[in-house]
Amino acid sequence: MLKSIGKTLLGAVFVGGLFVPHAFAETTLNALFMAQAAYSEADVRSMTEAFTKANPDIKVNLEFVPYEGLHDKTVLAQGSGGGYDVVLFDVIWPAEYATNKVLVDVSSKITDDMKKGVLPGAWTTVQYDGKYYGMPWILDTKYLFYNKEILEKAGIKAPPKTWEELGQQAKIIQDKGLLKTPIAWSWAQAEAVICDYTTLVSAYGGDFLKDGKPDFQNGGGAAALKYMVDSYKSGLTNPNSKEFLEEDVRKVFENGDAAFALNWTYMYNMANDPKDSKVAGKVGVVPAPGVAGSSEVSAVNGSMGLGVTAVSKHPDEAWKYIEFMTSQATQNQYAKLSLPIWASSYDDPAVTKGQEELIATAKLGLAAMYPRPTTPKYQQLSTALQQAIQESLLGQATPEDALKTAAENSGL
Amino acid sequence: MSGTWMTTRAWLLMLPLLAIMVAVIGWPLVDTVRLSFTDAQLVGTAGNYVGFDNYTKMLTSSNFTRTLSTTTWFAVVSVAAEMVLGVLAALLLNQEFRGRAVLRGLMILPWALPTVVNATLWRLIYNPEYGALNAALTQLHLIDDYRSWLGEPGTALAALIVADCWKNFPLVALIALAALQAVPRDITAAALVDGAGPFNRFRFVILPYLAGPLMVALVLRTIEAFKVFDIIWVMTRGGPANSTRSLSILVYQEAFSFQRAGSGASLALIVTLLVTVLAVAYATLVRKTAGSAT
Numbered sequence: 001m002l003k004s005i006g007k008t009l010l011g012a013v014f015v016g017g018l019f020v021p022h023a024f025a026e027t028t029l030n031a032l033f034m035a036q037a038a039y040s041e042a043d044v045r046s047m048t049e050a051f052t053k054a055n056p057d058i059k060v061n062l063e064f065v066p067y068e069g070l071h072d073k074t075v076l077a078q079g080s081g082g083g084y085d086v087v088l089f090d091v092i093w094p095a096e097y098a099t100n101k102v103l104v105d106v107s108s109k110i111t112d113d114m115k116k117g118v119l120p121g122a123w124t125t126v127q128y129d130g131k132y133y134g135m136p137w138i139l140d141t142k143y144l145f146y147n148k149e150i151l152e153k154a155g156i157k158a159p160p161k162t163w164e165e166l167g168q169q170a171k172i173i174q175d176k177g178l179l180k181t182p183i184a185w186s187w188a189q190a191e192a193v194i195c196d197y198t199t200l201v202s203a204y205g206g207d208f209l210k211d212g213k214p215d216f217q218n219g220g221g222a223a224a225l226k227y228m229v230d231s232y233k234s235g236l237t238n239p240n241s242k243e244f245l246e247e248d249v250r251k252v253f254e255n256g257d258a259a260f261a262l263n264w265t266y267m268y269n270m271a272n273d274p275k276d277s278k279v280a281g282k283v284g285v286v287p288a289p290g291v292a293g294s295s296e297v298s299a300v301n302g303s304m305g306l307g308v309t310a311v312s313k314h315p316d317e318a319w320k321y322i323e324f325m326t327s328q329a330t331q332n333q334y335a336k337l338s339l340p341i342w343a344s345s346y347d348d349p350a351v352t353k354g355q356e357e358l359i360a361t362a363k364l365g366l367a368a369m370y371p372r373p374t375t376p377k378y379q380q381l382s383t384a385l386q387q388a389i390q391e392s393l394l395g396q397a398t399p400e401d402a403l404k405t406a407a408e409n410s411g412l
Numbered sequence: 413m414s415g416t417w418m419t420t421r422a423w424l425l426m427l428p429l430l431a432i433m434v435a436v437i438g439w440p441l442v443d444t445v446r447l448s449f450t451d452a453q454l455v456g457t458a459g460n461y462v463g464f465d466n467y468t469k470m471l472t473s474s475n476f477t478r479t480l481s482t483t484t485w486f487a488v489v490s491v492a493a494e495m496v497l498g499v500l501a502a503l504l505l506n507q508e509f510r511g512r513a514v515l516r517g518l519m520i521l522p523w524a525l526p527t528v529v530n531a532t533l534w535r536l537i538y539n540p541e542y543g544a545l546n547a548a549l550t551q552l553h554l555i556d557d558y559r560s561w562l563g564e565p566g567t568a569l570a571a572l573i574v575a576d577c578w579k580n581f582p583l584v585a586l587i588a589l590a591a592l593q594a595v596p597r598d599i600t601a602a603a604l605v606d607g608a609g610p611f612n613r614f615r616f617v618i619l620p621y622l623a624g625p626l627m628v629a630l631v632l633r634t635i636e637a638f639k640v641f642d643i644i645w646v647m648t649r650g651g652p653a654n655s656t657r658s659l660s661i662l663v664y665q666e667a668f669s670f671q672r673a674g675s676g677a678s679l680a681l682i683v684t685l686l687v688t689v690l691a692v693a694y695a696t697l698v699r700k701t702a703g704s705a706t
Contacts, residue, residue, distance in 0.1 A: 068649070072668050079454050100455040100671070188563075189651030240540035242652055243563035252541055379669050390653035394565060411670075 027317045028059045031086040032074060035064035037246055037264045038138045038304070038338040047334060051324045058317050068190055068245075071379070078102050078311060085312035086321055088137070090191075091303050091371065092378045094128040099376040103133040103307040109319055110135075117328065121369050122341040125303040128374065134307030135326040136341045141299040141365045142199050142262045145271070146284040150178055150259040159286045161296075163203055163227060166260060166289055170236040173259050181238040183231065184249045184258035187393065189386045192245050194372065195300045196262055197389060200224035202370030203291045203298035209373050214407035216385070217400070220294075225399040229392050242393050254279055262288060264302060266337040268358045285358055287365040301369040339366075380411040448678035454671035466678035475654075475662060476679075482569065483658045487637035490573045490580070494633055495626065497577060498584025503614070505585070506592045516589070523582035531646035534575035538562050538647075562648050565655035572656055576643055580636075584629045591625040592618065624698070631694040635687055659683045 031048075035041050041064050048060050063084075065073050071093060077083025078100075089097060097103045110132050115123075122136035144166070146159045154173045160166040170182040186192035201208065204227075206220020215221065231237045238258065240248075246263055250270060253261040254277040261267070274280035287297035306325060308318045324330060331340035335351045339362055345351045352359045373381060388406035391397040397405070448466055452459025470476055505516050522530065537544045540560040549555045561571045595618055603617045641660035644650065650657035650665075663683060667676025 075455060075671060076668060096671075100453070102455060189649055189653070240560045240563060243540065243560055243648075248541070255541075257541065377670075379671075383665065383669070386651075387654055390651060394653055396565075396653060 026057055026059055027314050028061060029085040029312075029314060029318055029321055030061045030063065030083065031321070032070070032077075032084045033062060033064050033088050034067045034070050036067045037266050038140060039334060040266075040337055043334045043337060047325055047330055048321075050330070051321055054324070055317075055320065058321070060321060074102065074309075075100075078309065083311065084309055085314055085318040086306055087309055088304055089134065089307055091125045091301050091305070092191075092374075092382070094126060094133045094305075095374045096376045096378060097307070098128040098131070098133055101310050104310050104312075104315060105131045106134060106308060106319065107132040117343060118341045119343050119366065121301070121366055122303060124301065124369075124371060126305040126307070134305040135322050136303055136305045137322075137326050138304040138338050139341045139366060140264050140302045140304070140338065141362075141369050142195055142264060142288055142302060143268075143285050143361055143365055144288045145253060145261045145263055145267060146286070147253070147256065147259050147279055147282055148284045149279070149282040150182075150256075151284070153178055154259075159284060160260075160289050162289050162292050163200070163298075164292070167231060167234070167236055170260060171234075174236060179257065179259055181235060182259035183237045183241075184244065184252045184261040185228075185237060185241040186244045186246045186249050186262070187228070187241045187389065188243050188245050188248075189390050190245060191382060191386075193386055193389050194382050195302055197224055197228065197385070198300040198370060198372050199262065199288050199298050200227055202300065202368070203289065203295050205291070205294045209375070209412070212375075212412065214381075214410050214412055217403035217407045222400060222403055225389060225392055225403060228389065229399055232393050233395075242390060265339055265358070265362070268355065269336045285361050287361055287368065295368075297364055297368050299365045299368040299370060301371045303369075375412060377411040380409075381406075384409040384411075444677045444681060447673055448675075448681050450674045451672075452674045454668065454673045454676075459674050462674070466675040467682070470666075470675060470679045470682060478654070479657050479659050479662045482656065483638060483640070486569060486573060486576075486640060486658065487634060490576045491630065491633045491637050493573070493577045494581040494584050495630060497581040498586075498629070499588050499622065499626070501581065501585040502588035502592055505589055519582050519585060521582075522579050523586075525579065527579065527642045528646055530579045531575065531643045534571075534578075535562070535647050538571055563652050565652055568648055568652060568656050572644055572647060575647065576637070576640070579643070580633060584626070584633065587625050587629045588622055591622045595621045627694070627698045631691065631698065634690055634694070638687055638690065639683070659686075 033041075033044050039047075044064075045062060048062060052058060052060060067090075070088065070090070074084065074087045074089070074097075087103075089103070094103070098105075114135075118136065119139065122139050123132075125136040125139075126132055126134040144159065150173060151159065151169070154169070154176050156169050156172060160169050166183070173179055173182045185196050187196060201216065201221050201224045204220035204223040206218075206222075206224055207215045208221065209215055232239065232241070238244075238252065240252075244252070246267075249258070249261050249263050250267050252258045253263070253267065254271050256278045268283060268285055271277045271283045272280050288299055290296045290298055306322045308315050308322065312318050326341065328340065328342040328345060331338075331342060332345050332348060332351050335345070336355070339359075340346075340351065346359055346363060372378070375381065384406040387409075388397075388402035392399045392402045396402075447459070449461055449463060450459035451462050451465075501519060505512060505519065525533075538561040540546065540558060540563065543558075543561075545561065546555075546558040550558065561567050600613065600617055603613050608617070639660055640658050641664065644656055644658055644661060645664075648656045650661045659679075660683065663676055663680045666672055666679055670676075
């Protein structure tokens, strides 16, 4: 009996010890990142290590989730009243996060040097209603990757400049028996398919919204979906694309099973790594094509930023961490999987060396970045569009009808 | 000691547990009911009273009816298959043969795996480019070409049901096996002497012993299958074109992705009600079977 009381007391002391504050003033930040595309988990960890080495009084707990879980995880942590100090957010969320007060307004912390140094396009990632809700961090768009060896075997001199030409080249490759289905996309029922769709909407000069009301069912928006459906039905597009996310596209491309693939920056150096990729050294990258009479190139704004949450008890330390992570020095050092937000980095040999082709492409692509709609109801709009695209691909509805239904279900 | 004191003591002893249950189950439930009558958002506004608006909106939406039928189909087929497979496996493992103990242990493995791990494994198996299922079927010349299992509405739900069965039939097998061991040997031996064939022995001698425990397994599995979320979320996220979206996924989207806590709560309560009706129906059935068995 005495023994068990002793054990209980010991347990109580132990549990109590967990709540005793540390003897020295140490701040712990909780940060939420994604384990997918752009900077790898290893990159983020070593950047953070460099930060804590320079700031020994700040500790940073890192958590990584797949992109598909990032939004819900952020919102849920907020709803439960605790959680993260720093969160990674996608370009499509600031409207919602600002309206629902998930992120704090950091406009006063953005210095003139930052405003001058960072590419203007990058700022759209973190702005809503004229205010800043964080720092841009990942500057990204989808590029057209191609397999140089396959194009050469097919006798194709240059990669396509228009989407129509892409179809023609894929047909040549298919006819010569080089590949059964030469084009790979990420068309799973997820945000990924919206990024591919947006790229095409920008090529066809479409609009998502007009005066706050859906307009994607008309003009360029409808033409973009029609292109997807035609490419799918013609058999030039890998039919498995409709269950692919970006990582699936990467694996297919790295295996040499795709001549063309739409994907983010990170695929360039990964597909060129002979350790995992069968196509190392044969990877070509150009901006996503345009449409004759409408656009030269096309691109989706797939950038992401880092922000401080409204529930953070250490907003100053959190901002310090964000400043470090988004600094030019840090970004230049890790410029292989994600390109810097800083304009002058693109002329820095330390950044451009070994990836000149990617940098040249990025200059064109990043300048053409087209935004997905800015609305607090983005998630609902996106879900409705995902369904419309998949129904059209599966032949359950015509693109026109599917988009009309999506417009009705968009909540706008 | 008097009976009243015994009763009082029993209640006193249960009091801490009851208090905890009211706190962690009762209060959230009451709060969910309150939420379901408001237009509250998940973050931000607390919401205004809107009466039965959420309920009528949810019950009349095409999303709800479609999802309800998907979920029902998933639950009926997967639970039926799990019951049959489970009983067959139990009968097999009740035989005496070398290595039986090892096999019994191995059988538990799928059930012991976390659902997320199971779902990820099956996603790899179904992979359209390099999945094991495609490789096996093409090598056996059953299909000509690799195909997309989770990307076609015709096969996606079936593929999910197979994955769910693989994970959950061991539970049924385990319960059935325990019940089988309670069947007196002299009765089966007597049936054998009387010339009863294998089917008649199972139907008239063994099944009456299995009925009660199997009913419990049926109740548990049906309720679980009706609430299915994780295996679908990991494997298809409800796609393609929403053909595998279950009720729980609809609740999640409404309440968390779209942040409409009010209508999400009403939908969650509708699902809870459906499951409760199922549970009560089964419980009555169990009591009846138990009554007739003795």
